[in-house]
Amino acid sequence: MICTDCGKAAGGVEDETESEAGWIEGAAILLSVVCVVLVTAFNDWSKEKQFRGLQNRIEQEQKFTVVRGGQVIQIPVAEIVVGDIAQVKYGDLLPADGVLIQGNDLKIDESSLTGESDHVKKTQDKDPMLLSGNPQ
Numbered sequence: 001m002i003c004t005d006c007g008k009a010a011g012g013v014e015d016e017t018e019s020e021a022g023w024i025e026g027a028a029i030l031l032s033v034v035c036v037v038l039v040t041a042f043n044d045w046s047k048e049k050q051f052r053g054l055q056n057r058i059e060q061e062q063k064f065t066v067v068r069g070g071q072v073i074q075i076p077v078a079e080i081v082v083g084d085i086a087q088v089k090y091g092d093l094l095p096a097d098g099v100l101i102q103g104n105d106l107k108i109d110e111s112s113l114t115g116e117s118d119h120v121k122k123t124q125d126k127d128p129m130l131l132s133g134n135p136q
Contacts, residue, residue, distance in 0.1 A: 065089075088103075093132075099128050100129075101124070107121050
């Protein structure tokens with residue numbers, strides 16, 4: 001004998017329970033996605049805030065020697081303006097692009113711009129353009 005009602009009764013009970021509790025799965029997935037998005041956004045925001053603070057502190061602390069109005073002064077990098085004559089020493093990080101006025105065996109590391117690891121020799125006659133980098 002084959003019982004055709006046995007499967008229907010059991011299946012009907014499971015279907016009602018699943019349909020009543022089905023929204024819980026969707027809500028749980030939605031809640032977990034929202035939590036991940038909020039935690040990631042907060043984490044990115046806090047890292048960006050720390051980076052901005054560090055960058056501002058470095059800009060304020062880093063001094064550069066320039067000739068302005070006939071006087072040699074040290075100023076923060078953020079205060080350099082067009083027309084300042086920068087005195088570049090070995091190991092200084094050039095804060096901006098410029099033109100070489102006078103120099104003695106100056107070599108610049110332009111690897112961040114060109115990708116070449118070799119230092120580029122700068123002279124007033126052949127290649128006077130100084131691009132931001134590390135003098136060597």
